[in-house]
Amino acid sequence: MHCAAIPAVILLASTQLTHLAPVDMAILLLYFAMVIFIGFYVKGSTNTSEEFFLAGREMSAWIAGLSFVSANLGSLELMGWAGAAYQYGILATHWYWIGAIPAMLFLGIVMMPFYYISKTHSVPGYLQLRFGEGARGLSGVSFAFMTVLMSGVNMYSMALVMKVVLGWNINFSMWVGAITVAIYVMLGGLRSAIINEVLQFVLIWAGAMLIPILGLIEAGGWTNLKAQITARAGVEYTHLWSTTGNFANNPMGVNWTGLVFGLGFVISFGYWTTDFLVVQRVLSANNLRAARLAPIIGSAFKMFVPFFVILPGLLALVLLKDASGHLIQLYPDGSDMVVNHGMHSFNEVLPLMMIRYLGPGLLGLGITALIAGFMSGMAGNVSAFSTVWTYDIYGAYINKKASDSHYVSMGRWSTIVGMAISVGTAYLVMHAASIMDYVQELFSFFIAPLFGTVILGMLWKRATKAGGFWGLLSGTASSIFMWLVVLHDKTNIRFMILQPHASSDTIQRVQAMAANLYRAGWSWCVCVLVTVVVSYMTKPTPEAQLTGLVYGSTVIPHDGSRNLFEKPIFWAVVIATVLFGLNLWLW
Amino acid sequence: MTEPHPHHVDPSTEQSLSIWFFVGVLMLACGAIILGQGIYEFSHPGTTVLANLHPAFWWGMVMTLFGAFYTIRFRPRKG
Numbered sequence: 176m177h178c179a180a181i182p183a184v185i186l187l188a189s190t191q192l193t194h195l196a197p198v199d200m201a202i203l204l205l206y207f208a209m210v211i212f213i214g215f216y217v218k219g220s221t222n223t224s225e226e227f228f229l230a231g232r233e234m235s236a237w238i239a240g241l242s243f244v245s246a247n248l249g250s251l252e253l254m255g256w257a258g259a260a261y262q263y264g265i266l267a268t269h270w271y272w273i274g275a276i277p278a279m280l281f282l283g284i285v286m287m288p289f290y291y292i293s294k295t296h297s298v299p300g301y302l303q304l305r306f307g308e309g310a311r312g313l314s315g316v317s318f319a320f321m322t323v324l325m326s327g328v329n330m331y332s333m334a335l336v337m338k339v340v341l342g343w344n345i346n347f348s349m350w351v352g353a354i355t356v357a358i359y360v361m362l363g364g365l366r367s368a369i370i371n372e373v374l375q376f377v378l379i380w381a382g383a384m385l386i387p388i389l390g391l392i393e394a395g396g397w398t399n400l401k402a403q404i405t406a407r408a409g410v411e412y413t414h415l416w417s418t419t420g421n422f423a424n425n426p427m428g429v430n431w432t433g434l435v436f437g438l439g440f441v442i443s444f445g446y447w448t449t450d451f452l453v454v455q456r457v458l459s460a461n462n463l464r465a466a467r468l469a470p471i472i473g474s475a476f477k478m479f480v481p482f483f484v485i486l487p488g489l490l491a492l493v494l495l496k497d498a499s500g501h502l503i504q505l506y507p508d509g510s511d512m513v514v515n516h517g518m519h520s521f522n523e524v525l526p527l528m529m530i531r532y533l534g535p536g537l538l539g540l541g542i543t544a545l546i547a548g549f550m551s552g553m554a555g556n557v558s559a560f561s562t563v564w565t566y567d568i569y570g571a572y573i574n575k576k577a578s579d580s581h582y583v584s585m586g587r588w589s590t591i592v593g594m595a596i597s598v599g600t601a602y603l604v605m606h607a608a609s610i611m612d613y614v615q616e617l618f619s620f621f622i623a624p625l626f627g628t629v630i631l632g633m634l635w636k637r638a639t640k641a642g643g644f645w646g647l648l649s650g651t652a653s654s655i656f657m658w659l660v661v662l663h664d665k666t667n668i669r670f671m672i673l674q675p676h677a678s679s680d681t682i683q684r685v686q687a688m689a690a691n692l693y694r695a696g697w698s699w700c701v702c703v704l705v706t707v708v709v710s711y712m713t714k715p716t717p718e719a720q721l722t723g724l725v726y727g728s729t730v731i732p733h734d735g736s737r738n739l740f741e742k743p744i745f746w747a748v749v750i751a752t753v754l755f756g757l758n759l760w761l762w
Numbered sequence: 763m764t765e766p767h768p769h770h771v772d773p774s775t776e777q778s779l780s781i782w783f784f785v786g787v788l789m790l791a792c793g794a795i796i797l798g799q800g801i802y803e804f805s806h807p808g809t810t811v812l813a814n815l816h817p818a819f820w821w822g823m824v825m826t827l828f829g830a831f832y833t834i835r836f837r838p839r840k841g
Contacts, residue, residue: 198799202792209788216779238781370781377785381792385821389812534808536799536818540792 191342192523193530199539206378206543207355210371210550214359217366224582227364228562229296229459234369236465240472242369243279243456244480245376246555250548251332253379253484257528258521260488261505263427264404264412265761266419267488268481273439276754278447279474280747282457283467286448288731289633290458291466293723297458298451298629299567305632305724306643308571313647314628315567317621318451319560323593324617326556327600333549334601340526340542349601352546356553357594360561361587365459368551368558372456375547376476382537382544383483386525389532390490403493407502412492415761428681429692430672437692441699442619445626452559464734467743474750478757487528495527503527553597561589616658623695624650627702634726635710636718642710650702657694671697779838786832793825 195203221227234242259267295301299318303311334348359367394400401413411418411425418425419434447453447470460466495503506512508520519527529541565586570577577585628647631638660667669677671693721728736742800819807813 198795201795205791205795206788209784213784370784373781374785374788377789381789381821381825385817389815389817392815393812531811532817534799534803534810534813534818536796537821540796543792 191338192340192526193538195341195539195542196535198536199542202536202539203543203546206374206547209374210355210359213370213374214362214367217363217370221362221364221366222580222583224565224579224586226366227583227586228565229455230364230366230369232459233461234456234459234465234469236460236468236472238369238373239457239460239465239469241376241476242372242459243453243469244473244477245372245379245551246453246456247275247477248376248379248480248548249329249552249555250336250545251329251552253383253545253548254336254522254525256484257488257491257525258505258523260485261491261524262488262507262521263425264408264492265415265485265489266425266427266429268415268485268761269434269438271477271481271485272754272758273434274443275447275477276474276750277439278443279470279477280751281444282448282454283470283474283743284747286629286633287457287467287470288463289724289726289729290454291460291463292729292732295458296566297563298449298454298625299563301724302628302632302643302647303567303571305721306628306638306647307640309640309644310628310647311567311571313644313651314621314625315563315571317651319563319568321617321621322452322556322560322563323596324600326553326560326593326597328604329549329552329556330597331601331604333546333553336526336545336549339523345605349598352550352553353594353598353601356550356557357591360554360558360594361590364586364590365455365558365562368554369456369459371547371554372551375544375551378540378544378547380483382541383487383525385537386528386532386541387483387486387490390487390494390528393494394490400490400493404489407493412489413761415758417762428683433672433692433696437696441623441626441695442692444630445622445695445699449625449629450622451563452555455559455562462735463732464736464741464743467734468746471743471746471750475746478750478754484525488524491524491528495524495531553594557590557593557597560593561586564589564593619691619695620654620658620698621651623699624654624702627699628706631703631706632725636721636725636727637710637715638706639710639713639716641713642706642708645709646702646704646706649705650698653701654694654698657697661690661694668693780836782832782836783838786829786834786836788829789825790829790833793822793827793829795822797822797826 220231223231225231256267256270259270290298290301293301293304295304297315299311299315302314330349330352333352334343334345337343337348338345359371363370391397391400394403404412409426416431419429419431421430457466457469460469491505493502495505497503503519505519505521505524508522510520512518513520526545529538533541565582569585569589570582574581624647627650628643631646632643657671661671666679666682668682668690669675671690674681718728723729734743739745796818800816800822803813803816803818808818
């Protein structure tokens, strides 16, 4: 999810942390060579629009599932959440567990059949089938706009991290990254992006797994680590739920209602079930069973991501020491200690832990994994942009009757244009750093209301075209309105959390992390309410037009499972049970 | 959840090279480089924390074996 991305001022004041040995460079160059090779290699099989934009719908459940989870495993998220774990403790794990797994299972079991059998090519495409052109246009334009901006943010972040960690020139990193991604996505489309996402997934696991393993050895095991964290930072740093009864009892300033409804329901379901960037990966599956299994396989891997993202942040709390053996204190980005005194920021925790444990060769692997994560973030955004632009904007409003080869050509060109806009965004962010924070906030404006519209569209036959459009528009507008109100006066957040008399300390805590959760929750409510009211005021859509789109009007075909172990629902129950057990263990 | 079957043409791509083959080659190549570095570090110890456990050697070994397994299992076949 995009909610813990690195603030714009990350790392700006730090000095170069390390340098790469020749053996590290060899690993990095090997990765680049393979990525470019794959682009040229798959070009021959991306001649039709189905092949270019949906990878020919030929992906197995495993490939689609790994790509699905990998599209979200960007380096911005990895570094941001490792820093969040250092800052807020184990509470950061919620963004990987309740904030992802239930939604992924819901996508596989409930929503995927509708996306898949409607044969839609995109989420805006589904909205067009269900709610007409207005809803498609609104979500298509906002999504296309956001993806190229996010791609630019990824590009700039990669260049900045490479500058701080390795001392590389920012322009060099940006252009090498942009050109490489443009080449392989333009040539191979979604197929190329998916192959690279799977490679990135394996690289990240291989590159990051050693840090928690060695960290736990150094700390003397999990029990000893918990005891040391409790002694240094407090018991609330090692508990997932027991401190969330009150905003003031935990370092994140979050309440369980915000976690369960705002994060676990609205934001998470919105992101994982309606953000086309991730849904596109599952639409590439080769049959209905694979499409349903893909998010479930993805969720199994997602459950273990905190092991190499959250755990390094926690380990750093008690193990990150300088040469004289004193604990290194990290500070918030942009704080006086970081900017003026050259201290390290929270977001540097992952590179610092890498440098602590990984020598030549292993460090190259870790750095390559980070670069692969950034590039895959750019590729994911730009391939989703090119699909939505070509199908939902160009093909829908500008040139409706072109040949299939024309649309493929448009897809390739829009990839180049998308990357060019991303480069422009990256330079814009470089000169006005606060834009980066706004771009990441913007993304959350559209996701929660979009989820309200899609879920009502799929599960409620009475929802009408006008209801869907006005619900989406008013939900999005309400989200922007709430953001502006809080931007104008930070204390207004007390109304969003329904605590008009909240103390300034509570407001301060809530501001950092919980504000998004409540804004998302309220904008979802507005969207649903308006959709329901307008739908009842307008004429119902004839049942025949809802076949294949809505629960109750659609006969869902058998997915081909032959026994219990092939049934998606069986594995969903297994994963839900493990998730429940893990939450109980760390309660 | 079933493992991808080694003897079928990989459904994820129409080419003779499977995605898993690319994964195998990348892991094998990186693993071999890291394993070589790990062997070198037996005579020239590293300076990182817990370098005495020789993580490069052991991790390089694991990656090499993993990569070799996937490279061989999903190697391109004629027909």
